[in-house]
Amino acid sequence: xxxxxxxxxxxxxxxxxxxxxxxxxxxxxxxxxxxxxxxxxxxxxxxxxxxxxxxxxxxxxxxxxxxxxxxxxxxxxxxxxxxxxxxxxxxxxxxxxxxxxxxxxxxxxxxxxxxxxxxxxxxxxxxxxxxxxxxxxxxxxxxxxxxxxxxxxxxxxxxxxxxxxxxxxxxxxxxxxxxxxxxxxxxxxxxxxxxxxxxxxxxxxxxxxxxxxxxxxxxxxxxxxxxxxxxxxxxxxxxxxxxxxxxxxxxxxxxxxxxxxxxxxxxxxxxxxxxxxxxxxxxxx
Amino acid sequence: xxxxxxxxxxxxxxxxxxxxxxxxxxxxxxxxxxxxxxxxxxxxxxxxxxxxxxxxxxxxxxxxxxxxxxxxxxxxxxxxxxxxxxxxxxxxxxxxxxxxxxxxxxxxxxxxxxxxxxxxxxxxxxxxxxxxxxxxxxxxxxxxxxxxxxxxxxxxxxxxxxxxxxxxxxxxxxxxxxxxxxxxxxxxxxxxxxxxxxxxxxxxxxxxxxxxxxxxxxxxxxxxxxxxxxxxxxxxxxxxxxxxxx
Numbered sequence: 001x002x003x004x005x006x007x008x009x010x011x012x013x014x015x016x017x018x019x020x021x022x023x024x025x026x027x028x029x030x031x032x033x034x035x036x037x038x039x040x041x042x043x044x045x046x047x048x049x050x051x052x053x054x055x056x057x058x059x060x061x062x063x064x065x066x067x068x069x070x071x072x073x074x075x076x077x078x079x080x081x082x083x084x085x086x087x088x089x090x091x092x093x094x095x096x097x098x099x100x101x102x103x104x105x106x107x108x109x110x111x112x113x114x115x116x117x118x119x120x121x122x123x124x125x126x127x128x129x130x131x132x133x134x135x136x137x138x139x140x141x142x143x144x145x146x147x148x149x150x151x152x153x154x155x156x157x158x159x160x161x162x163x164x165x166x167x168x169x170x171x172x173x174x175x176x177x178x179x180x181x182x183x184x185x186x187x188x189x190x191x192x193x194x195x196x197x198x199x200x201x202x203x204x205x206x207x208x209x210x211x212x213x214x215x216x217x218x219x220x221x222x223x224x225x226x227x228x229x230x231x232x233x234x235x236x237x238x239x240x241x242x243x244x245x246x247x248x249x250x251x252x253x254x255x256x257x258x259x260x261x262x263x264x265x266x267x268x269x270x271x272x273x274x275x276x277x278x279x280x281x282x283x284x285x
Numbered sequence: 286x287x288x289x290x291x292x293x294x295x296x297x298x299x300x301x302x303x304x305x306x307x308x309x310x311x312x313x314x315x316x317x318x319x320x321x322x323x324x325x326x327x328x329x330x331x332x333x334x335x336x337x338x339x340x341x342x343x344x345x346x347x348x349x350x351x352x353x354x355x356x357x358x359x360x361x362x363x364x365x366x367x368x369x370x371x372x373x374x375x376x377x378x379x380x381x382x383x384x385x386x387x388x389x390x391x392x393x394x395x396x397x398x399x400x401x402x403x404x405x406x407x408x409x410x411x412x413x414x415x416x417x418x419x420x421x422x423x424x425x426x427x428x429x430x431x432x433x434x435x436x437x438x439x440x441x442x443x444x445x446x447x448x449x450x451x452x453x454x455x456x457x458x459x460x461x462x463x464x465x466x467x468x469x470x471x472x473x474x475x476x477x478x479x480x481x482x483x484x485x486x487x488x489x490x491x492x493x494x495x496x497x498x499x500x501x502x503x504x505x506x507x508x509x510x511x512x513x514x515x516x517x518x519x520x521x522x523x524x525x526x527x528x529x530x531x
Binding site for chain 1: 337339355362365375376377384387390
């Protein structure tokens, strides 16, 4: 177990491990709400849309967290504005807005010609996590988890039956943008570990696997976080051992778990479903 | 005189300039079971939603229980159309009913034992307590509707609004639901139901709102269900269909 020895020995690996565990947890939590609201594409969009914010933050020499949250939220508002004020459907609006933001980000980064490494922003490099990044991730993690804990009722009701929420007086629009803000923060926290392009996988894949395993939201949230953490650790191991890009190995680990669950989940898995159908049909002969 | 449960004055609603409701004025007294009926596209659900300020209105004044909608929101229970709900959502029957207690819980407060017991009581009232641990998608249409009625009961509301509650619902569930709605009215609550067919309107409702973009008729069931009035509401649609070349 050279990996464990290496963790004991190298500070950079400890930071990488802590950061990716935190990312696994918060992506799992927020991912549950994203997939239940049918906003998987929105997750992809917001994660890409932080790019110009990150670039401008580097340009201004401020922490990239602020720029990223700003451009993520602005894009979310722009997406909502276009789809609510024209016949353009929501997914089309998402497609237009996030690619625009992403393209703008690429241009800004190219113009900067700075030491900013586009490749690392896009694909992540968890082994290069600095202490300051780790603390940002930790702080974001605490904020996100506290927000979900405190507003669990409101998030649950607006995810399940938004009209009921609106009827009894919840500010459903505000809650939507609140969730978009949390989503942006999670994306920022994940930049270093999996990178912009693959964040959506960490949001959706563990949550989707958890969705196939349980019929209760709070259990789904814990399972999704657990699956996120396992994927992160496994991915980090493969990344370190075989010298592969960490984002890719983490995402592939999550996908492997999803495939297992898809096949073998006791209630919703493919195999048991097929066996149940077979048994039922056999009993009718 | 007692305060009207709902009073609407000159309500106009449009979708991006296309008129959906024009000049609707009416006033419902507490304790009534009111059906909103009318042909397809008459704006029945629109009226229900506009009444609760869930849709932007172009003009008009709405008072619920003598106050603005905003002031009495917690007293309004809403049961959506069945196909507005994601029935695969990871939630059990009891937890779905428990949602009805949320409006009366303060921010950051979780439902405790007291709320859970009350939710179970509401579930018993609709005869669904045996299913409390099931995921909501495993129920039949009628059972699902009963669960949502239990959720509305759990809210201890004064005004109950149900959008097409009898679509895809079996006869015995329909009967259970109607009985409970009538009981609520006996207790002085007000119930508004968007209803799709006229056949049972007689038995179910005490008052009817007959709608076809504008208010055709409003009043006691027997006043509204007169062939000439009904014809006026539905003829509009036939003429419209002719225009379309159907």
